[in-house]
Amino acid sequence: MKTTVNVLLRDDLRTFAGYQSARAASLQGEVWLNANESAWANAADDDARLRRYPQPQPQALRECMAQLYAVAPEQLLIGRGSDEAIDLLVRAFCAPGQGRIVIATPVFGMYAVCAKLHGASIIDVPLVDSDAGLCADVPAMGDAALTQNATLLFLCSPGNPSGELLSLEAIATLAQRLRGRCMVVVDEAYLEYADAPSATALLSGHDNIAVLRTLSKAHALAAARVGCVIGSRELIDALRRCQAPYPVPQPVAAAALAALAPQALASTTSRIGTVREARQQLQAGLLHLPVVRRVYASAGNFLLVRFVDTDAAFAALLAAGVVVRDMRAMPQLGDALRITVGTQEECSRVLAALEAVREVAA
Structure with missing residues (x-):
């Protein structure tokens, strides 16, 4: 029986070997003259490590990240943040100018950007705004993938900017429906803040699931990519x-x-707990402000907030030196801002700035 990857991979990539770099071959030696590197280190390279090309997949880091996410090293590919992984998936499973992906807006913009740059069509099944939150209609996304022959379906859990956490049961049910027809990509960039199990637990039973993880958020390595x-x-x-x-x-x-050494990981774990507490306190504080219309529950390190007067709220925050994400250009979010949960002092500064908008909101 063919696996989903084998069925959906672009025909022209099945026998494609890719670029074989000088470091891809497992060769041993003392004098390395196979990569046209400089024979001398740069004067600014104090430890003389930068003149050589790095390993395509640094083995020590790959093993460390595999241990972090409880998978085998062979199940993990390191890249330039989750963005590169998204781009690779679109390239591999969408024929240029012909492929289709399914997303649920408002959501992280790189899914659509990568598809657009590749010439793939974007099938949007919008999030549903209800008392439960801004939620993905997962069954409807599955319907769209099947009826329109999409090869990739992107789920963001926790959702950005919705903050919604999807259940593993819902993901597994969707993957089962789409097996052999569509890859289900679960973006877990913010999962550490949710204290919830990863979709990697579903990999052994579903060959059409891919999971995205990053060190940019909870591990504070955004600049490292x-x-x-x-x-x-x-x-x-x-x-x-x-x-x-x-x-x-x-x-x-x-x-x-x-950053993944035991002492650093312990510090990260402690700070994740601090963020969860601060998220709850910030949400409670925002709910008491007259300028705030609604605060969505969030499993990430941010809150999506609707305002009575978004112009006034945004201006007040900027005047106080606080920069938040303006979401008003996104579908369904014409009155919303996304606020990252910062330190206690930063959260207090947000609340104080918005408290000053009281008279405008009235």
């Missing part, structure tokens, strides 16, 4: 062949390894 896609070994092999050589610079790999 380290993320990964997790899935079957067959999926990882296919995506690796589509990836440009040397995606992880050596200094970045070293920084990521240091």
